Amino acid sequence: MEKTAKTNINIKCRKCGKLISGDVYEFEGVTLCEDCYMDEVIAAQPKKCLMK
Numbered sequence: 370m371e372k373t374a375k376t377n378i379n380i381k382c383r384k385c386g387k388l389i390s391g392d393v394y395e396f397e398g399v400t401l402c403e404d405c406y407m408d409e410v411i412a413a414q415p416k417k418c419l420m421k
């Protein structure tokens with residue numbers, strides 16, 4: 370029997386396709402695992418010049 374639960378079981382990362390067993394992250398509407406979320410956040414940051 371199935372219930373609609375708000376647990377995060379069987380949520381897959383949209384980037385790497387792994388099942389997310391821990392915290393589920395969302396970046397620009399895309400569900401991501403922690404690793405991919407970090408990648409996206411870093412990639413989304415504007416490139417800056419190295420420290421002067």
Ligand SMILES: [Zn+2]
Binds near residue numbers: 386
């Ligand atoms: Zn991922």
